[in-house]
Amino acid sequence: MISLEVFEEYTMETADSFPEVFFRELNGGVMVRAGSPLHPAAEDHDLFILGEYHIDRYLGRFIVLYYGSFAQCYGTCSEEEIQVQIRKVLLHEFRHHLESLAGERDLEIEDAVNVSQYKAKKRQEKT
Secondary structure (H helix, E strand, O other): OOOHHHHHHHHHHHHHOOOHHHHOOOOOEEEEEOOOOEOOOOOOOOOEOOEEEEEEOOOEEEEEEEHHHHHHHHOOOOHHHHHHHHHHHHHHHHHHHHHHHHOOOHHHHHHHHHHHHHHHHHHHHHO
16 A cells, blocks of 8 residues: 555545646635544444545534555555545545535535445345
8 A cells, every 4th residue: 555645645646637627615724634444333343434525613624535444445556546446536525515515415425325225235134
């Protein structure tokens, strides 16, 4: 797995490649944290949060990518594949941001459906 510093560099380079309009009202910007948080629905320590979009009363709007989660999920992948995944996660989180500005919740609904499918798969594996 690439180092935290290289991961952060790739994340910022990728974010910088997006159109300026993506950053409207994203006053907290994009950041990287070292952690590897599990999704609350994780049943077997196998559902990591790769990124999050936050709206905080004091910190404003910002996006976080989790280096540790990427290491858990993509630790054996090539640098190029990790860069592809960074781009996918950033686009996902920016979509949350832009939908939030527009008063839409389509991606939140998609995410909830994906979690429901994960839970159904886990139930099926137990039977």
